[in-house]
Amino acid sequence: MFYDLIIRNARLEDGDMPVDIGMKDGNILVIGTIASGGPEHSGQTEIDAGNKLVIPGFVNSHTHLDKADLLSRMRPDQFGGTLDENRRLIREFKENYTIPGMKERAGNVVREMVRQGTTAIRTQVDIDLTAKLLPLTAICELKEEYDGIVDMEICAFPQEGVLKPGTRELLEEALTPTDHRLKGGADLLGGLPLVEKTGEEQKRHINILFEIAKKHDRGLEVQIDESNDPEDFMLPYLAQKTIEEGYEGRVSATHCISLSKVCDETARETIEKVKEAGINIIVTPSCNLITNFPDRQGFRPYNSITRVKDLVENGINVAMGTDNIRDIFYPLGNGSMIREMHVLATTTRMSGIEDIAHLLSIASLNGARIMGLDYGVVIGRRADLLVTNSATKRGVISGQEIIPYVVKNGRVVSQSQLTVESLHA
Numbered sequence: 001m002f003y004d005l006i007i008r009n010a011r012l013e014d015g016d017m018p019v020d021i022g023m024k025d026g027n028i029l030v031i032g033t034i035a036s037g038g039p040e041h042s043g044q045t046e047i048d049a050g051n052k053l054v055i056p057g058f059v060n061s062h063t064h065l066d067k068a069d070l071l072s073r074m075r076p077d078q079f080g081g082t083l084d085e086n087r088r089l090i091r092e093f094k095e096n097y098t099i100p101g102m103k104e105r106a107g108n109v110v111r112e113m114v115r116q117g118t119t120a121i122r123t124q125v126d127i128d129l130t131a132k133l134l135p136l137t138a139i140c141e142l143k144e145e146y147d148g149i150v151d152m153e154i155c156a157f158p159q160e161g162v163l164k165p166g167t168r169e170l171l172e173e174a175l176t177p178t179d180h181r182l183k184g185g186a187d188l189l190g191g192l193p194l195v196e197k198t199g200e201e202q203k204r205h206i207n208i209l210f211e212i213a214k215k216h217d218r219g220l221e222v223q224i225d226e227s228n229d230p231e232d233f234m235l236p237y238l239a240q241k242t243i244e245e246g247y248e249g250r251v252s253a254t255h256c257i258s259l260s261k262v263c264d265e266t267a268r269e270t271i272e273k274v275k276e277a278g279i280n281i282i283v284t285p286s287c288n289l290i291t292n293f294p295d296r297q298g299f300r301p302y303n304s305i306t307r308v309k310d311l312v313e314n315g316i317n318v319a320m321g322t323d324n325i326r327d328i329f330y331p332l333g334n335g336s337m338i339r340e341m342h343v344l345a346t347t348t349r350m351s352g353i354e355d356i357a358h359l360l361s362i363a364s365l366n367g368a369r370i371m372g373l374d375y376g377v378v379i380g381r382r383a384d385l386l387v388t389n390s391a392t393k394r395g396v397i398s399g400q401e402i403i404p405y406v407v408k409n410g411r412v413v414s415q416s417q418l419t420v421e422s423l424h425a
């Protein structure tokens, strides 16, 4: 039993001849033909991909596990509120959070994600004066419990802003905890400038983020420009500030929806700046599109999505996340990255052959790059792989959301199959 795991008859690209993949100690050791018979040619476990595509695991680059599945705790009269009502409601929930309750909700959603092929997650965790560090404690425990099944990176997210007295201290404690229950604490710092009232305050918010991130030597992920209102356009400032602070390559910007609303010339200049700053862009297609701004005057109140195709064509690293799953801000979702790719393809009209390849990278390799994971079906890389249900990339996106085998660190962590009891013509 030389290999820990062998996947036989795996197709790596559309139309390629199938190969075998041998894995040992969590890495890909061989891609080619592994003869049968003899201990040096066998694996502790062997699975048959059946000539279907084997691809790198999905990376959910942006979600909110602390709020995941809050819908299961909501009464019927709490649905469909305005933004203000929802903010009050989330505060009410936060006042009553418990660590076991949060771990139960979040754990259920993590298992849903893994079953559907997610091998790495970057989650936001609210850090604010209401729930304080309880959500971080719960998610840090969860991260430890799921070690070896899914990689988790935790982003300390100031949902209520950073200008209120006491918030900054709380964020710093989240990044470098003195309380042992917080384990290593949060891995990086999040941001949400839009929650501050004026443009000047939003810039101050960004400035403070850089101060904290630099002090603790951490990366940044800023949720920015969440509406398609060209007045809410902080991305150029974030890019400028990233360059001024020497933080190139260490910042991600999530949403960036206003970029779709500004004129082509401004968009082109901004994308150039984003490139110079080495900023990664993270899109969350379903969540981006569902947001409604009924009180905004002068433009359609429905939201949009950033210029994904332009960004990709200009060499920007674009990744993707599901964002909220079944909570007050997004009442649907099941953690499926295939479903998100479908929404992304549809809303960005990315349906050509090259587009399909880009979509799969957006859902996997590009997110892995942000998280510093060595992904790819390549010898020597981490064996975080999916045996899919289709022989083509397009088929992976438009087929059933079933991942027959999810492999994490060279070990099968999930096995699923499509069962049809009966089908009548």
Ligand SMILES: [Zn+2]
Pocket (backbone or CB within 6 Å): 062, 063, 064, 124, 223, 323, 324
């Ligand atoms: Zn989010």
